[in-house]
Amino acid sequence: xxxxxxxxxxxxxxxxxxxxxxxxxxxxxxxxxxxxxxxxxxxxxxxxxxxxxxxxxxxxxxxxxxxxxxxxxxxxxxxxxxxxxxxxxxxxxxxxxxxxxxxxxxxxxxxxxxxxxxxxxxxxx
Numbered sequence: 001x002x003x004x005x006x007x008x009x010x011x012x013x014x015x016x017x018x019x020x021x022x023x024x025x026x027x028x029x030x031x032x033x034x035x036x037x038x039x040x041x042x043x044x045x046x047x048x049x050x051x052x053x054x055x056x057x058x059x060x061x062x063x064x065x066x067x068x069x070x071x072x073x074x075x076x077x078x079x080x081x082x083x084x085x086x087x088x089x090x091x092x093x094x095x096x097x098x099x100x101x102x103x104x105x106x107x108x109x110x111x112x113x114x115x116x117x118x119x120x121x122x123x124x125x
Contacts, residue, residue: 002026002098002114009094009119012086016123020081022096022116029077033101036070036081037109038092038121047107048094049081059106064090086123093118 008020022034035050049060049070058070067086072079079096099112 002029002032004096004098004114004116006094006096006116006119009121011122011124014086014088014123014125016086017082017084018086018121020083020094020096020119020121022079022081024077024079024098030074031101032098032114033103033106033112034070034072034079035097035099035106035112036068036079036094037097038090038094039118040089040092043092045095045109047109050106052106053101061107083121086121088123088125091121091123093120 003025005023008018012018033051036048037045038048039045047061048064049068052059060068067084069082095118096116097112098114103111
């Protein structure tokens with residue numbers, strides 16, 4: 001079992017920045033792929049960013065590429081989502097997720113077993 005707790009959400013003006021954190025507890029953190037997803041009101045959950053074993057790096061959605069960066073600190077059992085140049089369309093509840101490294105594609109929410117409770121990000125225009 002892995003427990004995930006997100007924090008760092010809030011209200012920010014367009015063009016601003018936020019850093020989301022996801023603290024993990026339970027089984028060995030480093031053995032899981034970590035990812036971020038988001039869900040806006042009335043919309044389906046969508047992939048934001050994740051680590052890719054095959055690429056040996058990270059992958060992010062086109063809508064956030066160049067603005068959002070995912071990072072992790074295995075020693076602290078924490079994964080981060082650094083969000084810059086925020087836009088009103090980034091407004092959503094953001095969730096971190098953990099799943100086995102071997103499950104692909106990394107963009108599919110169904111390939112993650114554990115989810116946090118979510119943190120609200122609101123970007124005003």
